[in-house]
Amino acid sequence: MSTKNNNVEPTTNICNRFIRHADQQPDAVAIYHNGKSISYAELDKLSHSLAIRILDEVNASQSNNSSQIIAIHGKRNANLIVSMIACARANLTFAVLDATYPDSRIEQMLDLIQPQLIIGTDTQHNDFLALQRAAGKYPVYIPSDTSPIAKKPSQDDPSGYELNHIAYLLFTSGTTGVPKCIKTSHAPLVHFVEWYIDTFNVERNAQFSLLSGLGHDPILRDIFVPLSAGATINIPEQSIIINPVSLFDWFQSRKISYTHATPPLLKILCSATNHGSRLPHLRYVFSGGDALKVSQIQKLKSLNGDCQIVNFYGTTETPQAMAYYRVANDDSDPIPIGHPISDVHLHLLNDDLTHTKKGEIGQIAIETTYLSEGYLHDEVMTSGRFVHVPDVQDRVYLTGDYGMLREDGAMLLKGRVDDQIKIRGFRIELGEIVVALESIAYVQTAVVLPRKADNGENYLVAYLVRERGSQLMNGNVEDAEDFEDIKLTIAKLIPSYMVPSFYIWIDRLPLLPNGKLDRAQLPDLHQGSLGASVQVIAGSIEDSIIQQWKGLLGLVDINPRKSFVELGGDSLSFIQASLSVEKVMGWIPDDWEKKSICELAQLPVKKSSLISAIETPLFFRAVSIVLIVMTHFSSIHISATHALFFISGISLGRFQLNQILTMADFSPMIKTIAKIALPTFAFILAIQLRHTDDIDLFNLLLVGNFQTESGEIRHFWFIEVLLQCYIMIAFIFSIKRVRHQFLADPFLLLIVASILSLGLATLTSAIFFDASDIADAGAPFNPINRLWLVFLGIALVYANTLQKKVITYLTVIVSFIVSTVSEPYMAEVDQYLFSAIAILMIVFVNKLPIPKASATLIRLVASASMFIYLSHFTLGGHLDFYPFSHFVPKIVAMLIAGILIQMSWDRMVNCVVTTYAKVASKKSEH
DSSP states (O other): OEEOOOOOOTTOOTTHHHHHHHHHOTTSEEEEETTEEEEHHHHHHHHHHHHHHHHHHHHHHTOSOOSOEEEEEEOSSHHHHHHHHHHHHTTOEEEEEETTSOHHHHHHHHHHHOOSEEEEOOOSTTHHHHHHHHHTTSOEEOOOOOOOOSSOOOTTOSTTOOOOSOOEEEEEOOTTSSOEEEEEOHHHHHHHHHHHHHHTTOOTTOEEEOOSOTTSTHHHHHHHHHHHHTOEEEEOOHHHHTOHHHHHHHHHHHTOOEEEEOHHHHHHHHTTTTTSOOOTTOOEEEEOSSOOOHHHHHHHHHHOTTOEEEEEEEOTTSOSEEEEEEOOTTOOSSOOOBEEOBTEEEEEEOTTSOBOOTTOOEEEEEEOSOOOOOBTTOHHHHHHHEEOOTTOSSOEEEEEEEEEEOTTSOEEEEEESSSOEEETTEEEOHHHHHHHHHTSTTEEEEEEEEEEOTTSOEEEEEEEEEOTTOOOBTTTBOOHHHHHHHHHHHTTTSOGGGSOSEEEEOSSOOBOTTSSBOGGGSOOOOSSOBOTTSOOOTTSHHHHHHHHHHHHHTOSOBOTTSBTTTTTOOHHHHHHHHHHHHHHHSSOOTTGGGSBHHHHHHSOOOOOOSEEEEEHHHHHHHHHHHHHHHHHSSSOOOOOHHHHHHHHHHHHHHHTHHHHHHHOOOHHHHHHHHHHHHHHHHHHHHHHHHHOSSOOHHHHTTOGGGSOOOSGGGGGHHHHHHHHHHHHHHHHHTSHHHHHHHHHOHHHHHHHHHHHHHHHHHHHHHHHOOOSOTTSTTOOOOTHHHHHHHHHHHHHHTOOSHHHHHHHHHHHHHHHHHHHHHOGGGOSTHHHHHHHHHHHHHHHOOEEEEEHHHHHHHHHHHHTHHHHHHHHHHHHTTOOSTTTTSHHHHHHHHHHHHHHHHHHHHHHHHHHHHHHHHHHHHHHHO
16 A cells, blocks of 8 residues: 655755745734734744754753753643744754653653753743753753844754754653653654645644644644644643533634544543534544544534544654545444555565465554654664565564555554553553552562453553562452552653553462463453452442442442443432542542542542531532421421522532433433432322322322312422422423524523523413412412522533623522512512522532531431421421420421431332342343
């Protein structure tokens, strides 16, 4: 497989086309970052000035080092780009060191390349101190004066220096625990850039995103392709890249037309498709570094059906993309890596370097004059990977990937030759992780293996043999604290993406007769869930949370790579689950319910504190139910149901709505409705059987709030109305067009929905409902009178700015005033006062610090609030004897009774569900 084009002159500098554009369009925007723009003229002058200053620094250092290597230390920003261009213009070799890497990793890189100078491009916070520690004996230059020098640069600036053969150095993971360094001239990058611009018709007004990691070759593509085409580089903050909604908004606001991203990063972008509209400006999406899936392609197409998706294939050694494939609408998995770019041949070779026969699988070898120059200071490895093959003109690089040709000639990947794998798009040598693990004093031997998760992504499992003399639990596991120490230790030695997700202690390494590792005998983590046959890390954080949640969620098996919400958790089980998280971890992390169990286990474990941070909605849920009980059995009359409806809306938005909107999956909401309706039905049936001979179907069907008959059951109107609100919302979102419109701007549409529902409540109450006195048990209740509060509770979930929170609260207050028209019996201010204060706190305060003993009691009351509500009328009517004839003991007794009933009900339900699951599991096995 090959294509041909005109060869690039080997002395061509990658900056030449950029300099021409700076002359032709000086006012065009070259870089946009953090609200600031840098024009081509400004970038030209800044890079030229810095090039001269760097040369002055190099000459002034009088170093014996003749390598002329410059290390650029920093983060993703404009200064980094200026420094890279300056080094290229000064004909000096540069290597980029990512400031987010551990100091020890930076030190390894510096010792390998022995730079003459280190340029610090980002000295914010602790970065400068970290740079100084890592630099050690190497001189550090901080370009504080970035004002351009008046001299106009020429195409060959700075003049008087011969072009350095090596343009830049790149690092990849190494099997010996030390990263490998690859040296490359200007020609391969220039060749790729020119091919790219011609092939994909890059215009001067194109908007490129800069998302690539700094220490890898895609960063060069992301910078020099747009600058060589006269386009604009847009740089997002790291906080934007990791946040799906923020990244999506950034793509929209910057009108990104060309983007390069790994499949995991594209998943982040696509996961926010329920947040807003399409990306109409997106023309090309280039993916590489990992397997691209059809499911991702479909999500990308939903952002813009006209955008072209291109799958790139290449290695750091080649460098850049050496093959590409334009994805078609009818493609299926696996997506090919395609055909070679110009001046490149792709070969499939057997182990003896002979060509495979047609249709056979072989190792992919890349033939081109545009390969890198090999590995720095390692001729043995260079000669082993860059080889000559019979009947092939140029050198070839052995990629280590297996491939085969489709019938149409497109290349397909078929796996790796060695242990080199991809994690989140980063290439990893497992041996380097093993070296880091075995550097720990109490680890005798380590093995790291990749495993595949349910979603197709790789994760790492480390198998550890402890030094002799240590006692192991159950023969193969140890304390979870050991694993936390291990994670913290190796995180200082290797990048975060290389840190394994799971750790298992084993007695010894299982070996085959030939002395090689018997991988089949190593304990495995099940692909779907952790069952009895799987060797779980006993006592680990993951195991502790799993054991707590099994009974709570009624599950036999729990997948540790799923979150509480993904496992079917809802507002009714949320409180007890949060208690279990706090018990295991010593604290409750923010948004813990959206983090997988594995992600929770990665967070630090804290010592138990006397103070516990309790979520504000949880606090006021408990307070509200206490006030309701007090109102019914004392002279205190405070309306708290408005706050409870608002809190119910928050729960709906947090736990059920996302699956409804993104997957049209109503099962979580149906489950929640059932968990509310079943115990209510049981209570109503028990009361009817005890007090009446006839069964009242209105009450049994939970629509008793519509009738005018008096009775004890009438007091359940709150639950009936809440269920009716949930059903109405489910019906509204069952309409596909409504869901689609909602995704465009959920917050705005929720505010509009609350206003419309309040207007509808006013209209329907005036026509159909005579609610002049709600205290009268014969007054029917209009459920739409509370629907607007539920909508506003959901809106708060989407209120991600202070402005939106203010709008939410103002809408609540205005609606309270307007609702007096439809609810004249609520005209007194004190009927709204508590709810207004409670909602104010909920909107603007996330958590409240509470003494731990009190916080536990509050959570128990909040968790049992529904059962307290259901039981307190019946129970309170029978507590007229001493000491319950007094107000306080009676209230306490009703709260305790509700908690006990809730615990008994949950235990009964969990027992039934667990038994059913076990029976179903045994049947499926047979």
